[in-house]
Amino acid sequence: MEFGQGIHFIIGSNGEGKTNFLESIYVLALAKSYKTSDLVLIRHQEDFAKVEATVLSQSRLFDLSMIISASGKNAIINKTSQKKLSDYIGHLQIVSFLPEDMNIIKGSPRERRYFFDVYMGQMDKNYISNLGNYKYVLKQRNELLKKMNQPNKEDDLLLDVITEQLAEAARPVVEHRKKFIQEINLFLEKQYHLFSSKNEYYRIQYLPSIETEIEKVMKSKYRTDKMSYTTNFGPHRDDYDFYLNDVMAKDYASGGEQRTLILTLDMALAEMMKDRLKEYPVILLDDVFSELDYEKQNKLIQYLSKIQAQAIITTTSLHELNQDALNNVKVFHVSKGHIQEEKQHGKSSKV
Amino acid sequence: MQYPKALEDLISEFMKYPGVGRKTAERYAMFSVIDLKNESINDFSQALISAKEKIRPCNICHHLTDKETCDICSDGTRDNSKIMVLETTKDVFSIEKSGTYRGLYHVLNGALSPLNGIGPNELNLVSLWKRLEKDDVKEVILATSATQEGEATAQYIKRVLREVEVLVTRIGYGVPVGSNLEYADDQTLNKAIENRRVF
Ligand SMILES: [Zn+2]
Numbered sequence: 405m406e407f408g409q410g411i412h413f414i415i416g417s418n419g420e421g422k423t424n425f426l427e428s429i430y431v432l433a434l435a436k437s438y439k440t441s442d443l444v445l446i447r448h449q450e451d452f453a454k455v456e457a458t459v460l461s462q463s464r465l466f467d468l469s470m471i472i473s474a475s476g477k478n479a480i481i482n483k484t485s486q487k488k489l490s491d492y493i494g495h496l497q498i499v500s501f502l503p504e505d506m507n508i509i510k511g512s513p514r515e516r517r518y519f520f521d522v523y524m525g526q527m528d529k530n531y532i533s534n535l536g537n538y539k540y541v542l543k544q545r546n547e548l549l550k551k552m553n554q555p556n557k558e559d560d561l562l563l564d565v566i567t568e569q570l571a572e573a574a575r576p577v578v579e580h581r582k583k584f585i586q587e588i589n590l591f592l593e594k595q596y597h598l599f600s601s602k603n604e605y606y607r608i609q610y611l612p613s614i615e616t617e618i619e620k621v622m623k624s625k626y627r628t629d630k631m632s633y634t635t636n637f638g639p640h641r642d643d644y645d646f647y648l649n650d651v652m653a654k655d656y657a658s659g660g661e662q663r664t665l666i667l668t669l670d671m672a673l674a675e676m677m678k679d680r681l682k683e684y685p686v687i688l689l690d691d692v693f694s695e696l697d698y699e700k701q702n703k704l705i706q707y708l709s710k711i712q713a714q715a716i717i718t719t720t721s722l723h724e725l726n727q728d729a730l731n732n733v734k735v736f737h738v739s740k741g742h743i744q745e746e747k748q749h750g751k752s753s754k755v
Numbered sequence: 756m757q758y759p760k761a762l763e764d765l766i767s768e769f770m771k772y773p774g775v776g777r778k779t780a781e782r783y784a785m786f787s788v789i790d791l792k793n794e795s796i797n798d799f800s801q802a803l804i805s806a807k808e809k810i811r812p813c814n815i816c817h818h819l820t821d822k823e824t825c826d827i828c829s830d831g832t833r834d835n836s837k838i839m840v841l842e843t844t845k846d847v848f849s850i851e852k853s854g855t856y857r858g859l860y861h862v863l864n865g866a867l868s869p870l871n872g873i874g875p876n877e878l879n880l881v882s883l884w885k886r887l888e889k890d891d892v893k894e895v896i897l898a899t900s901a902t903q904e905g906e907a908t909a910q911y912i913k914r915v916l917r918e919v920e921v922l923v924t925r926i927g928y929g930v931p932v933g934s935n936l937e938y939a940d941d942q943t944l945n946k947a948i949e950n951r952r953v954f
Contacts, residue, residue: 547869
C-alpha cells in the first residue's frame with residue numbers, strides 16, 4: 405500500500421479489518437498496541453504478527469518493522485534490531501484519535517498519563533528513557549517495601565538510598581510534564597475555533613503528585629508507604645484536568661463536547677509536533693465522523709486539507725459525509741482484511 | 756531424529772553454561788566424543804572436579820582462590836591502605852589485568868536489588884565493615900557498576916561509612932567506560948581509577 409500526502413479514507417463495514425489497519429500503523433509508530441495486550445494482534449493459529457513500512461521522515465527514508473510474538477517484541481529500523489525503545493520511537497510520528505480516547509477526560513488518571521506520555525515520548529526520546537528509568541527505580545522501591553515486614557536498620561537505610569534515587573529520577577519527568585502542558589496550552593489556544601465558532605476555550609492543567617522538594621516529600625511518606633507496601637506519591641500518581649470554559653470537563657462536558665475537545669487537542673498536538681520536528685505527524689482517525697455533525701466534519705476535513713498532512717481516516721461509508729468536503733481525497737476499501745484503492749473519487753481527484 | 760541418550764545428556768550439561776544454546780551445546784558434545792582423546796576427556800573432567808573442590812572465596816576479600824587467603828591479600832607488597840569494592844570476582848580480574856592498581860579488593864558478590872532478591876544481608880558487607888575496623892585502611896574505592904543497582908550499592912556503603920574515619924571515593928565512570936567494568940579496556944579502566952573522586 406502506498407500513501408502520499410493528504411487525506412486517505414479507509415472504508416469498510418465493522419469487522420472487516422479497517423481498525424486493524426490503523427492499529428498496525430499505530431504499532432509501527434509506538435512499538436505497542438493500544439489494546440491492553442500486544443498479543444491480541446497475532447492472528448488466530450499464527451505464531452507472530454509483523455508490520456512493515458517504509459516511511460519518509462525528516463527527508464530520510466526508513467524501513468521500519470515490528471515483530472510481535474509470545475516471546476516478545478522486536479523493533480527494527482533498516483534491518484537493525486533496536487535494543488532500546490527510545491531509539492526506535494520517533495521515526496514514524498503519529499497523532500491518533502481512537503474510540504478509546506473518549507475515556508480520557510472521564511476515565512482513570514492512568515489513561516490520561518498514558519495519553520500524554522505517548523506524545524511527550526514521540527517528541528523527545530530523553531523523556532522515554534527518563535520515564536523508563538523512573539519506572540525501574542519505582543519497581544525496586546515497591547519490591548523493597550513489600551519485603552520490609554520486620555523493622556531493621558539495613559532495610560531502612562536501603563529505603564533511604566532508593567528513595568533518593570527515585571526522587572532524582574522523578575525530577576526530570578515532572579519538569580518535562582510541566583513544561584509540556586504549558587506549551588500544549590499555547591497550541592490549544594490557537595485551535596479553539598477549529599470546530600466551534602462560539603467563545604469556547606480549552607485548557608489542560610497538570611496535577612503533579614509531588615511538584616517540588618520531591619525527595620523531602622517522599623521521605624515524609626515512609627509510614628504510609630510501609631503500611632501499604634507501595635509508593636504512594638510520585639509521577640506515577642500524577643494526573644491532568646481538562647477545562648472547558650473554566651469548568652472541569654470531567655464534571656460538565658457532554659459526550660459531544662468531550663469529542664470536540666479531544667479532537668481539538670489532537671490537532672494542537674499535531675501543530676506542536678510540526679513546530680518541534682518541522683513536519684506534521686501522520687494523523688490517524690478511527691471512525692471519528694459518525695459522531696460529528698456536517699459542520700464539524702467539514703471543518704475537520706478543511707483543516708486537514710489545509711495543513712497537507714498525511715491523514716488516514718476510517719469510516720463505514722462516505723454517504724453520511726458532507727460531499728463538498730471530499731475533493732482531493734483518496735479512498736480505499738477494506739473487506740475481509742484486504743485493502744484496495746478506489747481508482748477515482750470525487751469531482752476532481754488527482755491521480 | 757533423536758540423539759542417543761548419553762549424547763543427549765551431555766548436550767543438556769553444556770546447555771547449562773551461560774551463552775550456550777542448543778546448537779553450540781551440540782557442537783561441544785560432538786567435539787567431545789569425536790575429536791577429544793580419552794586422555795583429554797579425563798583431564799577435562801578432573802579439572803572440573805578439582806576446580807569445584809579447590810576454588811572458594813578468599814576468607815578476607817571473597818575473591819576466588821585455591822587457598823584459604825588469596826594471593827592478593829597475602830601479597831605483602833600490596834598497598835593495604837586501599838580497598839577497592841567490586842561486585843564480582845570477574846571485576847577483580849579486569850582490574851588486575853589493567854595492571855596499575857596495587858591496593859586490595861573486596862568482592863560483594865552482587866549489587867543491591869530488591870527485584871533480584873538481593874538485600875544488604877545477601878552481600879559481603881559485614882566482612883567489609885570488619886576489615887575497616889582493624890586494618891589500617893585509609894581509602895575505600897567504590898567500583899560497583901554505574902547501573903541503578905551499582906549506584907544504590909555505592910550510596911549504601913557510603914552512608915554506613917559516614918561513621919567510620921575513612922576516605923570514600925567512587926571511580927570515574929565516563930561515557931567511554933560505560934556502565935560495566937567487564938567491557939572496558941585496560942586504558943579506560945586505569946583512567947577510571949585515576950579519575951576517582953571523593954564520594
Ligand atoms: Zn583475598
